[in-house]
Amino acid sequence: MDNAQAKLIVAIRHRHGDKAVIDDADAVAPWLTDWRGRYQGKAAAILSPAATTEVAEMVGMARAAGVALVPQGGNTSMVGGATPPADGSALILSTRRLNRVRSVDPAANLAVAEAGVILADLHDAALSAGRRFPLSLGARGSATVGGLVSTNAGGTQVLRFGTMRALVAGIEAVLPDGSVHDGLSALKKDNRGYDLKELLIGAEGTLGIVTAATLRLVPAVAARAVAWCGVASPAAALTLLRRLEAQTDTVESFEIVPQVSLDLVLRHIPGTRAPLAQAHPWHVLIEAIATATDAEPPAALLERLLGPALAAGEVVDAVIAASEAQADAFWRLRDSISSAEKAHGPAVQHDISVPVDTMPRFMVEAAAACEARFHGTSASGFGHLGDGNVHFHVRAPAGVDADDWYAREAPRITPFVNDLVIAAGGSISAEHGIGQMKLDELERLSSPARLAALRAIKVAFDPDRLMNPGKLVALAPRAVAP
Ligand code: FAD
Numbered sequence: 001m002d003n004a005q006a007k008l009i010v011a012i013r014h015r016h017g018d019k020a021v022i023d024d025a026d027a028v029a030p031w032l033t034d035w036r037g038r039y040q041g042k043a044a045a046i047l048s049p050a051a052t053t054e055v056a057e058m059v060g061m062a063r064a065a066g067v068a069l070v071p072q073g074g075n076t077s078m079v080g081g082a083t084p085p086a087d088g089s090a091l092i093l094s095t096r097r098l099n100r101v102r103s104v105d106p107a108a109n110l111a112v113a114e115a116g117v118i119l120a121d122l123h124d125a126a127l128s129a130g131r132r133f134p135l136s137l138g139a140r141g142s143a144t145v146g147g148l149v150s151t152n153a154g155g156t157q158v159l160r161f162g163t164m165r166a167l168v169a170g171i172e173a174v175l176p177d178g179s180v181h182d183g184l185s186a187l188k189k190d191n192r193g194y195d196l197k198e199l200l201i202g203a204e205g206t207l208g209i210v211t212a213a214t215l216r217l218v219p220a221v222a223a224r225a226v227a228w229c230g231v232a233s234p235a236a237a238l239t240l241l242r243r244l245e246a247q248t249d250t251v252e253s254f255e256i257v258p259q260v261s262l263d264l265v266l267r268h269i270p271g272t273r274a275p276l277a278q279a280h281p282w283h284v285l286i287e288a289i290a291t292a293t294d295a296e297p298p299a300a301l302l303e304r305l306l307g308p309a310l311a312a313g314e315v316v317d318a319v320i321a322a323s324e325a326q327a328d329a330f331w332r333l334r335d336s337i338s339s340a341e342k343a344h345g346p347a348v349q350h351d352i353s354v355p356v357d358t359m360p361r362f363m364v365e366a367a368a369a370c371e372a373r374f375h376g377t378s379a380s381g382f383g384h385l386g387d388g389n390v391h392f393h394v395r396a397p398a399g400v401d402a403d404d405w406y407a408r409e410a411p412r413i414t415p416f417v418n419d420l421v422i423a424a425g426g427s428i429s430a431e432h433g434i435g436q437m438k439l440d441e442l443e444r445l446s447s448p449a450r451l452a453a454l455r456a457i458k459v460a461f462d463p464d465r466l467m468n469p470g471k472l473v474a475l476a477p478r479a480v481a482p
Contacts, residue, residue, distance in 0.1 A: 041084035060178025073144030079435025115146025152202035154431035170214035225298035230280030234360035354426035
């Protein structure tokens with residue numbers, strides 16, 4: 001820890017009390033590694049403000065001391081976004097104590113939640129007011145509102161409700177100079193020029209610290225049905241999606257799962273079982289909902305729509321969950337894929353998007369190209385087919401040393417996959433962001449115009465380059481006058 005950090009820690013503890021600083025090494029340690037275990041950071045302390053005013057004061061004090069800050073919510077980033085630099089040059093600013101749901105207004109369909117509110121708790125708060133927050137993902141027990149906003153998170157309901165960008169109606173944030181942007185009003189119309197809210201969404205903590213957000217709610221679910229279908233190919237899956245979309249707007253989730261991912265879940269996640277009797281090359285999980293009690297029950301709707309799809313051969317076999325417990329069990333299979341693959345062994349993972357209609361061909365051709373090029377690997381994508389977004393994993397050959405294989409092969413595999421993505425008109429980050437993991441590839445594959453604009457925005461907000469350095473935008477640290 002350098003002198004400036006040491007003095008800052010003392011000053012913050014003096015001003016905001018013991019709870020505002022965690023500097024016990026054992027308590028800090030779990031927050032220095034990313035969820036995937038790829039990045040190991042170093043930080044002398046975690047700052048833990050309990051109110052927006054405290055965030056503003058801490059950011060102002062850190063700026064005056066020239067100390068960099070890494071905003072951290074649930075630390076579930078898939079791209080090392082919340083992991084501090086390895087050289088110990090930054091402190092973590094955790095939002096864990098900013099954890100109040102300030103209001104839920106069912107009439108206006110809005111909730112105001114602080115940055116550290118965990119997604120599952122937000123779901124519960126909305127539900128207790130007869131509403132729901134229509135964004136969910138596998139990390140809902142840890143991911144926070146601030147992290148979700150700052151990564152423009154997606155998840156399993158984007159098909160119907162869009163990403164966080166579509167669900168954030170207002171933002172409160174502390175900017176890098178310590179000033180507070182109070183933009184929580186949910187204005188339908190606001191044409192005061194550049195939209196700070198939109199700039200802060202997806203900024204990955206590089207433009208300031210989100211302290212609270214006004215979030216859009218929708219009516220609670222009156223009934224839902226979850227179906228699990230076996231299909232022959234991603235193309236058949238997309239044909240099925242188009243069939244459903246043509247006849248109903250109640251399908252919220254449409255997730256594709258290859259047999260290989262299902263096998264890994266069944267092997268590594270206790271208590272899981274296959275929904276269908278036979279193996280199929282691909283599977284689709286579909287959730288349809290009704291918000292009105294007098295609407296056609298979603299199970300009846302899915303049965304009515306899947307019947308012709310089975311007859312047409314688009315679906316080979318299907319089962320509709322007979323109970324809420326079974327519906328949850330189907331979802332558990334889908335939500336456990338990342339954990340199962342992590343337990344299985346190393347994989348080079350890509351969170352990518354291409355135009356929806358291009359995705360089936362991309363999934364098949366890119367997997368074949370990877371397996372041909374990188375001997376012994378197996379490649380496949382799973383996830384949000386209806387959004388044109390899959391998590392495309394290239395798994396290591398059996399028996400290799402995990403760390404050695406990853407260090408050697410990831411730098412070859414990722415550019416290969418990303419080149420295929422760009423050739424297909426896609427994006428190398430569909431929902432996880434850039435963090436530190438994709439920084440080089442963003443630089444390599446972005447136009448000069450895009451890179452220049454990103455840098456200009458970053459430097460305009462954060463001229464001292466102290467806000468989450470080394471993430472999203474590649475910039476040299478500012479030279480400090482001797
Ligand atoms: P963190 O990991 O703590 O931080 C993420 C980024 O946001 C970092 O750059 C951090 O500096 C910044 N940040 C955090 N809080 C703030 C704040 N208050 N102000 C400013 N910056 C901040 N993501 C998806 O989009 N869709 C999925 O389907 C999905 N599934 C996942 C499944 C699993 C099992 C896991 C582990 C992750 C998944 N993710 C998914 C990724 C992750 O959950 C999201 O990126 C989530 O939004 C991160 O929230 P967090 O609170 O953990 O943020």
